[in-house]
Amino acid sequence: MNRLKEQFKKSASVNGSYSVGAIVLVLCVVVLVNMLASRLPESVRKVDVSDNKIYEITDTSKKLLKKLDQKVTVTVYAEKSSTDERIRTFLNKYQALSKNVTVKWVDPVLHPAELTKNNVSENSIVVSCKDTGKSDTITFDEILVTDAYAYYTTGSTDATQFDGEGQLTSAINYVTNDSQNKVYYTTGHGESSFSTSVQDQLDKNNVSSEELNLLMTSAVPDDCDLLIMNGISADLTTEEKDQIESYMKSGGDVMVLLGNIEGDVPNLDALLKEYGMQRVNGYIADMERCYQGNYYYIFPDISGDSDLMNGMSTQMVMMVNAQGMELTDPERDTITTTSFMTTSSNGYAVTEDSQEKGTYVLGAIAEETIEGEDVTAENEKDSDTETETVKSRFTVITSESMLDSQITDSFSTLENLTLFANAVTANFDGVQNVAIEPKSLSITYNTMQHTGLIGFACIIGIPIIVLIYGFQQWLKRRKA
Template sequence: MDKIKKLFQSNDSKRGSYTLAMTSIVIAIVIIFNMIVNLIPENKRQFDISSTNIYEISSKSEKIIKKVDDDVTFYVLAEKDSTDKRIKTFINKYASLSSKLHVKWIDPILHPSALTKYGTEENNIVISCKKTNRTTTVSFDDILVSSNSYYSTSSSASSFDGDGQLTSALNYVTSDKEYKAYYTSGHGESSLSSEVTSLLTKSRISTSDLLLMTATSIPDDCDLLIIDGATSDFTKDEVKLLSSYLKKGGKVVTLLAQTNKSMKNLYGLLKDYGLTVQSGYIADTERSYQGNYYYLIPNLSVSGDMASGISSNSVMMINSKGMTQSTPVRDSISIDVFMTTSSNGYAVTEKKQTQGTYVLGATSTESVKVKNSKGKKVTKESRLTVYGSNMLIDEQITSSFSSLENLTLFTNSVTACLNNADNVSISSKSLEVSYNTIAHPGPFSILVVFVIPVGLIIGGFIVWFRRRRR
């Protein structure tokens, strides 16, 4: 017993006891801390450290989620353990933003009848709202998007569209309002890219072609008319159709194109609404992309619905037409300019360069009295939005510069035309690996990346060498 007592009274045993006690305290603190953290809502304790922020939930989604008043259930028909971790993480984080959103996992192997019940296949999410009796389905393939048509595995997926797909589905099942947009053809217009039509679909906007030359009027179900880069002029009769449509409270979005043909009739309609198109193309020596004066980075001034989801004001316009404000044909027309060049903008033609501040994007609105289906007069707002270049939504531009907010601005201008429409057009996030490269190194970049580090290394070596000799 004396030996045992002496053993515990030794310095080594005292240090060991102290270490054991401290270890026990640390373990207890860790356990208690984890218990406290688990009490915090999941969306508050998860941080997105992925390089492309794939788990980030946009402000648009948060806005839609806050408006949900009815219970919505996400039935995930998949084996939970084998489901891609990114999908599981995002669904849990998304649903945790509202007590009205519920997630229920159903293993189709254990419950094969569920596939028949919900009329879908394995690896799908069925989003359902009991009150509206509306249901839609989102496939895992729509969330983890592959560059080919086959099932997107974690190794082949090129983009992640969880935010856009779930918010679009949520918006669909909680609202029964649908919209119809027509895009003109017959004047060399560009076709809307699949990326643009996909974004419009997310906002419950379907699209159809409209050949104005064969039309006697704009269809009654037309909520919006899009003119995407007409390269030849409209006839006088076609312009009359457009003018009549606007006077009845119609909505038109026009993107001008690079063309040398006379556009007297179409530009004449824009002038009626206070926007005069200038000759030539716009260059900007102050706000341009890396010295390419025709690659414009405009001054953007948006508010309200037009500002939804806009954070960086990074928009690019290439080979753009410029406009100046003029007196509209009617005093009731008001003009809101939301995109301009700097004061060092130039309208460039073969003969001259005219300096000034040019309009690159603007909206003209007018309150008009029209008869509704019951024959009563009601007030509607006509809306004409004009962009200087259809390259704003060109897929080559939007895919090459992923940080641009071109598509967000465009879809905002579309949904701003539609009553009670929410812009849930959320682009997918790339899963491609990003590398830090210096494409166009300038003096400052060379100084920071090369000169300063080399100087520190040399200076450190000199100090070390001097101390070594002492």
């Protein structure tokens, strides 16, 4: 024992004991930090390093979840361990943003009766709100979206888009909201049908749509919250113009996207002029705000209120072969007309015979406050009458190409669909655009083209500098 005590008195033993104690202390600290970190919310614990930031949640969803005052249950009918990790991770991060969102997992293998009881299939998510009694079902295929074209051409079934945020935010907005808005889109004037991407924007905003031929009805339906003419290229009849005017004078909202108009359209032009807009001849080119020297591929200068700018980070919208307008005095003092999309000052209205330079309007909104008939107050003790005031909104975009799927699907960074969805929901009271586009799962390669001096420096310059430095060091040591 004395010999053992003498060994521990040596400096080497003392230093070794300190080292062991320090290692034990560090291990204890690491374990404690990990235990504390595991208690932090998912949004803090995990940093999104995925390509294209598929776990990054937009401000639109954060605002919705922050204002959420109803309990929402997200029930996942799938085996948790075998569920795609991207879905599991996103659900955890999404749940952490609100105390009113609860995620539950139901294993269909252990509880097969739950599928029949709730009328759902395996690999589905049911979003429900007890307060409203509403529910919405999302399948995994709607979150991990595959390219149908690639499947039929190459047989590939790999997901190309991740739509977790878009589907969940839309479902929560639906189950916690009692109202549903309806859009009618006109036919009979060369209009275009909505693309899948556009219809998806409407669905996510809880907006239903239905076709309407004005020649087959005497008036715009009473349940119409917004009348859309998408790509109108032929003139309205006098009766149709009268129906639209009557609808707007009673507080109705109308949106027009101009198509490839050839020839005279006096009734359509008269409707535009009534609200302070006048078409100019020819197609619009822009020498300054254009796509790679293609002057008819325009990036409009966008400005507007917060409703139109909601969720737009780049404000990059493309329009092709657009027509132009100039703002004039509306026919009534109650109408206020403002533009929200224009060309630069280097815009041109081009016809076969002329090129007129100017700043042209590519999108405008006319709003009118209408004083209705006097109505008697419901309270019998109050014999006073009050005037009912309604508002109408007339939105015009000068090219249907803004919704062309060949543009919206080919340029993922453009915000055409976001601006359209904002323009639609701006017509509804208390409704904000919550349609979030899917995020691409394609791999982004960090490549540099036409590197110039940078490429010369990396390929030749740096190696030469290293060689010269090495030669100097060798020569210095040799002389020493």
